[in-house]
Amino acid sequence: MWHYPNLDxxxxxxxxxxxxxYGLMYLLAFLLGWWYGVWRARKLVDWTTERVGDLLFYIAMGVILGGRIGYxxxxxxxxxxxQPMAIFHVWQGGMSFHGGLIGVTLAMWLFARKVNLxxxxxxxxxxxxxxxxxxTGRIGNxxxxxxxxxxxxxxxxxxVYDPSLQQVVVKYPTQLLEALLEGAVLFILLAWYANKPRPDGAIAGLFLLGYGVFRFFVEFYRMPDAHIGYLAWDWLTMGQVLSLPMILAGIGLMVWRYSNAKKQIVFSNN
Structure with missing residues (x-):
């Protein structure tokens, strides 16, 4: 049995x-993201180191504002x-991935308009x-x-010690499970998939699908927020409800973009 080391x-x-x-994990994420983004930009026509830096500023604002407001x-x-002042206590946690995704989507749209992509x-x-x-965020959790x-x-x-039960209990470390699936495995999958030319939107579609599936699965082991609980059937959580549209959108986006790419090939051959 593993014991939680009671980290400070x-x-x-x-x-x-x-x-x-928790804050340092976000900083590490942006540093690693910038490094990987610069590395990818060297292989792509429309991207430069300067453009990657500008994009990450937009993304940072989208993550922080969207994640906090979404939560x-x-x-x-x-x-x-x-307790309105608690809104600013971001070091205590309280960031929603799904809210962050909405914020990042808005940030990407604004950036795309700026650079004409x-x-x-x-x-x-x-x-x-x-x-x-x-x-890095789940490691922070x-x-x-x-x-x-x-x-x-x-x-x-x-x-781990449970303050509500006032005793040590054994729980699934779902933060680490999410770090593995939504972080490491999803990164490897997307890095491999993005290594070859794909129809525009297909990589984003695979991300939506992959994250949605992994998050939906992890929610079976994760405890729902105490003030929300299960939404239905003693197992459906808010995280699963928010992940379902991502799964459907990911499938739909990939099917649409590949279908559109095939039509363009047929049209050009004719």
């Missing part, structure tokens, strides 16, 4: 100012209406970068000791 969420305490691991609206609106071109470039942030899974007797469980 504060990386550096200067007394008047604290640096949290507030989707998961705990009543609390933040009662299509939204699909920008989305295909960004898609393989996102799992890097998912990987693990360090914070949040988002634990269900109580289990599985050897994959981890012993």
């Amino acid at each position: 969420p504060v990386a550096l305490d200067l007394g008047f100012f604290q640096i949290h691991w 507030i609206l989707f998961y705990d609106l009543a609390f933040y209406l009662d 299509s939204l699909f071109q920008v989305a295909d470039f960004v898609a393989p970068l996102i799992p890097i942030g998912l990987l 693990f360090i914070n000791g949040e988002l634990w899974g269900k109580v289990t007797d599985s050897p994959l469980g981890m012993a």
Whole structure:
């Protein structure tokens, strides 16, 4: 059995100012994303190092604003209406991936207009970068000791102190499972898929499909937010409800873009 090491969420305490691991994980994500983006840009006609830097600024704003606003609206609106100053306590966690995705989509649309590219071109470039942030973000959740899974007797469980039960219990470390599937595995899948020319929008479609499937699966092991609980059938969670449209959109986008590409080939041959 694994035991949670009770990690300190504060990386550096200067007394008047604290640096949290959660924030450092976001910083690491943007640094790694910039590095990988620059590496990819060298292989693509429409991308340069300067353009990658500009894009990541837009993406950062989309992630932070969209992720925070999405969490507030989707998961705990009543609390933040009662405690509005808590909106700014981002070091305590409380970021929604689905809200962040909406924010990033808006940021990509604005950036695409600025540089005269299509939204699909920008989305295909960004898609393989996102799992890097998912990987580091879930590690940040693990360090914070949040988002634990269900109580289990599985050897994959981890012993952790539960303040609500006031005792040590064994739970699934679903933060690490998400880091593995939504981060590492999805990154490898998208990096491999993006290594060859694909119809515009297909890479973004695979990201939506892959993330949606992985997140839907992990939710079976993850505990739902206490103030929301299960939405239906004692198993359907808010995370699964928000992931279903991603799965359908990913399938639809890939089918549409490949179908459109085939039509263009047939038309050009005629």
